Amino acid sequence: MKTELLRGKDFITLQEWDREEIDTLLDVSFDLKRKFAMGIDTPYLEYKTAMLMFFEESTRTRNSMEAGLAQLGGHANFLDTSTMQVSHGEVAKDTATILSSYSHAIACRNCFWEIGNDYLRNMAENSSAPILNLQCDLYHPMQGLADLMTIQEKKGETKELNVSIIWSYATSHKKPISVPLTQALLFPRYSMNVTLAHPEGFELPDWVIEQAKENAEKNNGTFKVTDDMEEAYKEADIVIPKNWGSWVNHPDGGEDLLEANKDWKCTEEVMDLAADDVMYMHALPADRGNEVEDSVIDGPHSVVYGEAENRLHTAKAVMTVTMGGK
Structure with missing residues (x-):
């Protein structure tokens, strides 16, 4: 499989990733785990930035993303949506268009019932960077x-x-x-x-x-x-x-x-x-x-x-x- 085809691919649900693509993610996961255990640096995303939007609290998800991107050589911006213009009614289209122009991915957690997944898909339609689902009302890939x-x-x-x-x-x-x-x-x-x-x-x-x-x-x-x-x-x-x-x-x-x-x-x-x-x-x-x-x-x-x-x-x-x- 040509892994470059996965660059820029949205990660909203595993249903939209085929078995070979998921196996690639698993192969990379095991490789990164081995290198982490051996203290081998993995600067695969040097100077890359991801925006992490959270509508809810988080421990494992936030910290795995923040620590993970730092270990890959990049930087994660944590965004509490209660302090963003989202809280004043800014729509997903505007948020995604702008934040994707600043970064290389937007990762979002929005678990509000009958809102979360639609919000992520709305962002995906308007983002120039991949949208990564950090949990929504339907999926937690x-x-x-x-x-x-x-x-x-x-x-x-x-x-x-x-x-x-x-x-x-x-x-x-x-x-x-x-x-x-x-x-x-x-x-x-x-x-x-x-x-x-x-x-x-x-x-x-x-x-x-x-x-x-x-x-x-x-x-x-x-x-x-x-x-x-x-x-x-x-x-x-x-x-x-x-x-x-x-x-x-x-x-x-x-x-x-x-x-x-x-x-x-x-x-x-x-x-x-x-x-x-x-x-x-x-x-x-x-x-x-x-x-x-x-x-x-x-x-x-x-x-x-x-x-x-x-x-x-x-x-x-x-x-x-x-x-x-x-």
Whole structure:
């Protein structure tokens, strides 16, 4: 594949990147991780600048992008949108046109329901630089790529792995559907057997389920949905118990529905139903005590810190591939 074809390519959803392109990102991620471990400088984006627009708070995403671009020889401008003219009504077209004339990429996090993804696509239509999605209302491709890297790193072959994406109870804040949605679409493309489990009322949109099943059929994987939590844990090689909000009950948030499902929690008891070498994953931050017991997230099956570290290397890969070139 001619990697120069990826320079300037928007990174809004992994669905719009084919398998070969995603594999290129993974190859670059692993190479950058090795060089980081060996202390080898990687000034692939020397004097390049990216604008980082955040409509929401961030820890891993902001810092992986800022540290990552610095390690690549470039500079990231952190932009809190509450201090920008966006807060006074400036439209995406004007913001994207101007900021792209100042930089080599615009990366944006906007998770507002039925606004975020449209905002990113509006920017992409008007930007002369690639638009990188740092999470929107529908997708979180940066997290999905890091999750896939972690699975390959820890498990090797992805074919026929039993992976369960499981809704879990949380009270910390209303979490978008973008992480489970991204995983549901991506993992079947790598021939995994994916189970999506959630109580009634926390379904993902019908088009997601249809696309996930199509991805599975095309790539010799499987995809199923269940409302039985224990079924999802049984014989699972990887479990990803994480809360997400009820888009079905938006905008009221479905608080009564949430409280009715407090028993959807990752405990040592349900982990015992999984494979002996089951891997526990979470995008973080986890709502400890609600989503998961401390003994699980801090236990021998947990890979959450390695998963979070991989956010740095995959972010650097996305920037290197999309912003690189002479």
